[in-house]
Amino acid sequence: MKTLMELNNIQKSFGKTKVLTGVNLTIGEGEIVSVLGPSGCGKSTLLKIIAGILPLDDGTVTLDGAVVSSSKQTLATEKRNINMVFQNFALWPHMKVRDNILFGLKIKKLDAKEMETRLQEVVNLLHLDGLIDRYPAELSGGQQQRIAIARALITKPKVVLLDEPLCNLDIQLRIEMRTEMAYLFRSIGTTVFHVTHDPSEAFAMADKIVVMNNGVIEQMDTPMDCYTNPKTQMVAGLLGASNTIKGAKINGNTATIGSDTLSVRPFQVDGDTNTVTLRFRPEACRWTTTKEDNALSVTVLLSTFEGNCYRIKLQTASGDEFCILGQEMIAPNTNGYVSIDANQLYAYGQ
Numbered sequence: 139m140k141t142l143m144e145l146n147n148i149q150k151s152f153g154k155t156k157v158l159t160g161v162n163l164t165i166g167e168g169e170i171v172s173v174l175g176p177s178g179c180g181k182s183t184l185l186k187i188i189a190g191i192l193p194l195d196d197g198t199v200t201l202d203g204a205v206v207s208s209s210k211q212t213l214a215t216e217k218r219n220i221n222m223v224f225q226n227f228a229l230w231p232h233m234k235v236r237d238n239i240l241f242g243l244k245i246k247k248l249d250a251k252e253m254e255t256r257l258q259e260v261v262n263l264l265h266l267d268g269l270i271d272r273y274p275a276e277l278s279g280g281q282q283q284r285i286a287i288a289r290a291l292i293t294k295p296k297v298v299l300l301d302e303p304l305c306n307l308d309i310q311l312r313i314e315m316r317t318e319m320a321y322l323f324r325s326i327g328t329t330v331f332h333v334t335h336d337p338s339e340a341f342a343m344a345d346k347i348v349v350m351n352n353g354v355i356e357q358m359d360t361p362m363d364c365y366t367n368p369k370t371q372m373v374a375g376l377l378g379a380s381n382t383i384k385g386a387k388i389n390g391n392t393a394t395i396g397s398d399t400l401s402v403r404p405f406q407v408d409g410d411t412n413t414v415t416l417r418f419r420p421e422a423c424r425w426t427t428t429k430e431d432n433a434l435s436v437t438v439l440l441s442t443f444e445g446n447c448y449r450i451k452l453q454t455a456s457g458d459e460f461c462i463l464g465q466e467m468i469a470p471n472t473n474g475y476v477s478i479d480a481n482q483l484y485a486y487g488q
């Protein structure tokens with residue numbers, strides 16, 4: 139895959155606060171890269187640097203072989219052949235959909251016939267028939283989002299930047315739109331740099347996920363690799379391994395918690411190698427009434443109904459609390475066991 143964009147040692151501070159401290163990333167032509175991370179980790183700052191909205195302090199952004207940002211120069215956004223879709227869609231309220239979509243082409247002074255041809259292309263691509271003579275206020279959230287994407291695509295940019303593009307939509311529409319966007323961008327081979335704090339959105343859309351924390355990249359892998367092999371505790375927590383047991387003693391791949399022993403996924407411990415923190419997803423656990431392999435003894439604290447399952451909060455003999463999912467309510471104070479899939483039981487040095 140041909141490299142289209144390269145971020146090399148990007149550094150950025152606001153006053154004395156360092157926000158990006160050496161970000162390196164390569165994006166191939168046609169690749170969809172999703173950047174995930176907690177609030178304040180620097181995702182939007184990185185996107186704005188790529189867009190040319192913010193200057194960087196050190197490092198370079200290279201687009202199609204040419205340096206577009208360095209500490210010495212910042213090429214203007216409109217000269218980068220990059221377009222952006224914002225979280226609030228940023229449509230002009232006083233312009234009809236047609237004029238919103240054509241805005242970028244009018245600035246480029248394309249001839250009228252070519253503009254109409256391109257308009258028809260994006261109308262077909264994004265199923266906008268019947269909408270182009272309306273004003274944005276006359277559209278649903280999902281329709282506005284499709285107009286924003288049409289406006290970004292019509293100029294045929296080298297890269298489309300998506301800044302939390304679905305966060306203002308309700309959950310059902312978000313699920314529909316992320317599938318639609320993944321299909322659309324793949325089918326036309328668009329290169330996409332996508333910022334989100336929603337792991338499901340990143341999983342659904344990305345070829346490559348970049349997990350950021352405190353201004354650095356913590357892990358960069360395929361969605362499947364990030365999910366099955368989170369390299370740090372932070373990544374594990376972000377990607378659903380919310381259950382935590384601290385202070386487990388480790389010997390090889392066997393962890394001991396009180397009188398229970400558990401096999402864990404083979405791992406490389408950094409830090410204290412005798413004591414680890416275990417992380418696992420509720421979905422990796424199974425409730426049993428007799429002790430099976432790789433099980434912890436537990437007591438039920440509470441079951442809450444979640445529609446398609448119950449979330450059951452449990453406590454181990456040593457006082458650690460965690461949750462599992464089950465199809466039935468289990469009464470408080472019931473004693474039992476939780477068997478955990480060793481392949482999904484992650485251990486991290488403390």
Ligand SMILES: Nc1ncnc2c1ncn2[C@@H]1O[C@H](COP(=O)(O)OP(=O)(O)OP(=O)(O)O)[C@@H](O)[C@H]1O
Pocket residue numbers: 152157175176177178179180181182183184335
């Ligand atoms: N213009 C600015 N001036 C000063 N500080 C800023 C500015 N823009 C961002 N910051 C700070 O930089 C840090 C990173 O902000 P950024 O918006 O990149 O985070 P983010 O990961 O996109 O967060 P969120 O998911 O909440 O949007 C935050 O601590 C923020 O307060």
